[in-house]
Amino acid sequence: MITEARAMLRRADRHRSSWSLLRYVPNPKTTPFTFGYLVVLLGTTLVLEFADPALTDRLLQLSSTDAHNLWRRPLASLLTSAIWLPGESWFAYAAIFAVAVAPLERRFGVRRTALVFFAGHIVATLVTELPVMALISAHVLPASAGHWLDIGVSYGFFTTAGALVFLLHGRMRLLALAAMEAFVAVIWLGDDPASLDSIVTLLGHAFAAHFGLLVCGPWLRASIRRPEPNSAG
Template sequence: MLTLAGVNHSAFTAALSQNPSMPSHSGRMSLREPDPAPRPARSAATTGTPRKWRSLSWLCTPASDPTAPILEPAASTATTQAGGTPLADVLGSPAATAVLTEDDLVQPTPRPAFLAAVPVSWRPKRAWLNLVPSPRSTPFTFGYLVLLLGTSLLIRFGSSKLTGKLLAVSSTDAHNMARHPLTALLTSAFWIADGGWLPYAVIFAIAVAPFERRFGGLRTALVFFSGHVLATIATELPVMALIHTDVLPHSAGRWLDIGVSYGFLTTAGVLVALLRGRARIAGIVALELFVIGVYVTDDPASLASVVTVLGHACAAHFGLLVWGPRLRSVPRIAR
């Protein structure tokens, strides 16, 4: 009788009875492990469906019937409705056979007719549109331009009696500066003398909006109105002294002195101070030429023009020499 060392005789007998046809090589018998259990068959609903599209299977299941199959087998044929589009063409899955009608597909929004008539080369670029003041990027500049537009329309279409009274109270002449200086200083910057709003809108887009994009609305308002107040006081106090000493007639203290030029010249001076190298030199030359050009195109022989050009020079150099060095180290605001 054959004996096997280290093997339980009862366990070996049971294994031999279960598999009597175990092969034998060289007189030695080996036990073979049973075959692994077969894998479960894949369902017809997911056969051939990529894994990345299985999460979209709820698109094909009606909400009223939760027991309905998610997707039909790829081998089954689906009747395509007239004008419909198979879901397989949309999702790229060979097993998707649901039908989408033309009403279910998102159609592209047609372009307006007036844009189609404008040539592409004439349409504004996005970079140029970013320079236009907007309530989101430059709220101070945009709101100030809206206010100036309202006062300009009031001067243009309002009654002359009403606008005359408003301008007389808002003027920063020597008469008003001696009686109600705060009212004159605050309200004189909200009017445009000639009512030409569009040129000032261009100037604000060049000289005020870039300043606000860099430093924010609060600092822009501070620099703008500080230049307006300082230049007004620096030019009107000498006039008041000359009138008090009878060097100038009393009629010189009642000319109309309104406008926003002192404010935007101050911000323009700061922007020039922030430039470097030759760009700063070119900016200073352009700023000085602007001040001289306004004086020459006005009435150079009148006292009002002399006072105005002194105020322009004071405001521009106040921004260039005082605010510029202070704001040069201030970081740009986060957008």
Template sequence: MTLREPTPAPRPARSAATTGTPRKRRSLTWLRRQAHVQPGPIPPPGTTDVLEPAPTVAPPQSGETLLEDVLGSPTATAVLAENALVQPAPRPSFLAAVPAGWRPKRAWLSLIPSPRSTPFTFGYLVLLLGTSLLIRFGSSKLTGKLLAVSSTDAHNMARHPLTALLTSAFWIADGGWLPYAVIFAIAVAPFERRFGGLRTALVFFSGHVLATIATELPVMALIHSDVLPHSAGRWLDIGVSYGFLTTAGVLVALLSGRARIAGIVALELFVISVYVTDDPASLASVVTAVGHACAAHFGLLIWGPRLRSVARVAR
């Protein structure tokens, strides 16, 4: 007799729902899904679970602000009183004590030279103020010697030209500093705001040197040929007019259309008015007028076309 093991019963075929994920992983996945579901409140027996509409919020009254307007969240519906919001403290102004009619306009304040926006113009005006105060309150003997050494007359140009050319532009003949401060604010400060301090100094002193040489060399030649007396070589020749007229000529050249024509006419009238109001009959006034014309046209015809294509300095 042969013993045989019983034939095992056939296993049921696995359905498509049970063939994908193992049982252990399916249970873990089910637990994770149930963990994300927040259980809601259990209704008491005998009641029906009905979704209630969201409560409506009454519109804010005057003087109140919705929290969603403050936080930028559409779900924030709390109401805050207006006085509960933190208001920024106002900045104290040094012009608060000045009457409103006396306060200067901001556009006018930007035209005043300052050490930050126009360091060359501001420093030059400070230096001219110091020399003007020295002429006014210093001893006449000391100031006389300083002016004699700084003058760009024919005598100094023949003996020490560099010293005379450098120092003559730091003095004002009549000591009137305030009119020159206004002129520098109009003719030099705008130039520096556009082209910077280094280029302003280059144009300013190049015009001063060129106009001085153009006027003093003929005087030296006339003295050497005995056409003029030797006393003409001691004329006091100081000032800053050659420099700022050169920068003014460049600014006029940068204009266009009718504005340039008006600027040229105003520049020529300024040169003529200085000559007429000085002493037209004297030879010194003629030499000064020629120097003014050379400086203005040097900036208008030479520096102006060269600087027209130069980009504005970034601030």
């Protein structure tokens, strides 16, 4: 009887552990921004998978935040470029969002998390693409440099990751910072590191990560000590 009771207790502990892990999975109740964003990315991923290739190519070209689009349709490209994962696994990004975006949302809420994410996406895009536009105008770069496909959520992800690193303490912050910097380097080296678009993307990732670390993280920490507007009364 004692052995059976111990076995039942172990099974109960495993059951409770499984349920406790589920609370870290993005869901519409505790992390609506993260969950909703993943739903949008799943939808666009299914479009890329099953829609007509000519249509999807056109959609990606219109959404790209390359220099050409930023000059002709800046708002549309900035808003739509972060809803696609061309050639990338949705499941991998679901895990990334669970690790980097959801924890920020659980602590700071939808509004601040969305602001950090999209501020990083927009600012890193402009910081990297506006110089490309200037160099094209000065005939330093060919016009073709303004037409590469620049799409994805990585700038927003690295911004939230940088903010989370700032919010850590002591050795954990140093380890997380090293891991983030290594991740930036691995992505760059995994592509064609000598190509111009890879270099621009590397700079965008590095800027987004440090924008989150040096700007968004301190802002979030300061916001803990400030009450929300109209929160009282």
